[in-house]
Amino acid sequence: MNNTSIRPLVVSDLDRVWAIERRAHSHPWSENMIRNISSRGACHYVLCHHDKIYGYFYAQHIMGEVTLLNLAVCPDFQGQGYGNVIIDSFVDVCEELNAETAWLEVRESNTNAFQLYLKNGFNEVDRRLNYYPTESGKEDAIIMCRFFL
Template identity: 65%
Template sequence: MSQILPLAELHLDQVEAIEPRAHSHPWSSSMIRDVNSRGACHHVLVDNEQVVGYFYAQNIVGEVTLLNIAVDPQHQGKGYGKRLVNAFIEMCENLNAESAWLEVRESNVTAFGLYEAIGFNEVDRRVNYYPSANGKEDAIIMSYIFF
């Protein structure tokens, strides 16, 4: 059975192994292992004691930003991404957040569709923000407002 847990030291090696498989431009080891940064609220999705996904988030004065989210590519297509995003929203609600923010590569249409279906709205773009195989691509900035 899978469960969402706060990120702990024992998860870091597995998170670090997933990161380069899940992202074209992965976070560095030092970023992954910086678990005590200001406002940190990071979680993992564990199935049979194996990390299959995670998110890193930061809560600064009621504004929560989803900094990084990933599902191990060998476990994609099983609904884990949706579970992680829903857990992120639930965490925000429990923190009495006013808003949640994220950005997504414009080429990541699957993630964009998931975020939109859950209730995020596109509010802006950072033009040519992310490096890509063909140069640069836009970052779509999305928000979720809690009422």
């Protein structure tokens, strides 16, 4: 993926991130959540290709534990390997922060993301039953963890 880079998210990225968020998720975060980039332990990055934002991740780093809060690739560029680039970058950031663990949740129906996380060293450790809203009710959140010991 030539001309692809990951860098910390800055305020001028927020309009593009918000646009991707609304398109990429069936139940997107609120605009206020997207724009709150200075919360405790904030660790947010954007994936750029030719200086255009293709995706991002929001994470929180607190006392050796990094939690992946949100990740998205613009639907126009999904299925081209950018999700893997973002997860690889997330893992790199965790290692740079000397994290002991990294945590994330994924919708039970998001089998592509689940497989991507497994491939990158995450393991299912628990479930939150009926956690995520769907068009027809609720679905489980799969809790995954990776250790960096």
